[in-house]
Amino acid sequence: MPNQVPFRTSNPVRSTPGLKPKHQDYFNELKTDFNGRCGYCNSFDQRRNNDFEVDHYVPRRVLSTIRHNDYFNLVYSCKSCNRSKSGKWPSNDEMIHLVGNTGFVDPADPNYSSHFIRYDFGEIYWVTPNGKWMYEELSLFHDQHAVSWMLEKIRMAIEEARQKKTAQPTNPIVNDALIALFEIQETYLDKLFNV
Ligand SMILES: [Zn+2]
Numbered sequence: 001m002p003n004q005v006p007f008r009t010s011n012p013v014r015s016t017p018g019l020k021p022k023h024q025d026y027f028n029e030l031k032t033d034f035n036g037r038c039g040y041c042n043s044f045d046q047r048r049n050n051d052f053e054v055d056h057y058v059p060r061r062v063l064s065t066i067r068h069n070d071y072f073n074l075v076y077s078c079k080s081c082n083r084s085k086s087g088k089w090p091s092n093d094e095m096i097h098l099v100g101n102t103g104f105v106d107p108a109d110p111n112y113s114s115h116f117i118r119y120d121f122g123e124i125y126w127v128t129p130n131g132k133w134m135y136e137e138l139s140l141f142h143d144q145h146a147v148s149w150m151l152e153k154i155r156m157a158i159e160e161a162r163q164k165k166t167a168q169p170t171n172p173i174v175n176d177a178l179i180a181l182f183e184i185q186e187t188y189l190d191k192l193f194n195v
Contacts (some may be wrong), residue, residue: 002119007040010035010037011110023054023069027076035074039107040085040138041124043078043148046155053077057089057106058094058112066094075107078148084139102127104137116140122149147188154185 012034018027031052038052045052055077058066066073077085090096090103097103105112115131118124123146124181126135135141161178168174 004117005120007113007118009114012108014108026129038078040081041073041145044152053082055082059089061087062089062094081138088137102133122146151188157181
């Protein structure tokens with residue numbers, strides 16, 4: 001049985017930037033407030049900005065009083081979660097986000113993470129009935145979430161090796177380790193983004 005690790009170690013907290021014309025205009029604020037992580041799957045945005053998007057928590061088709069550019073309704077999201085979530089919503093009311101066990105919890109709600117756990121190879125799993133619904137609707141079973149999690153581990157290992165290289169610049173073992181880690185990282189990045 002694999003070990004369990006917390007779904008996330010820090011919760012996103014939305015700031016209060018002034019009103020901007022388009023929801024996409026908040027990309028940088030969301031990136032900061034969501035700690036560079038997808039609100040839904042907690043994947044780290046470690047490659048290109050265009051792998052991440054600005055999602056509407058309450059989808060646009062349901063909005064009545066909430067404006068499309070209201071910051072409190074926006075989520076920093078990876079493409080996979082944004083596409084999977086799409087216009088899904090459990091009611092026709094922007095204020096009703098949960099019907100029974102069906103519906104989405106706002107990722108900026110600290111309780112969001114209580115619906116999921118992660119195994120130590122990066123796979124996400126649900127721990128509540130509402131978590132099961134979100135897991136399926138957000139396609140959190142996709143391999144890319146585990147791959148992204150492993151990539152972050154590799155990134156941290158590279159950073160550690162870089163620090164060792166700075167301390168011991170001519171050590172061949174450190175150099176070989178760094179080269180090997182770079183190759184693994186590139187392989188995973190290709191697997192993750194060229195599918
Ligand atoms: Zn995601």
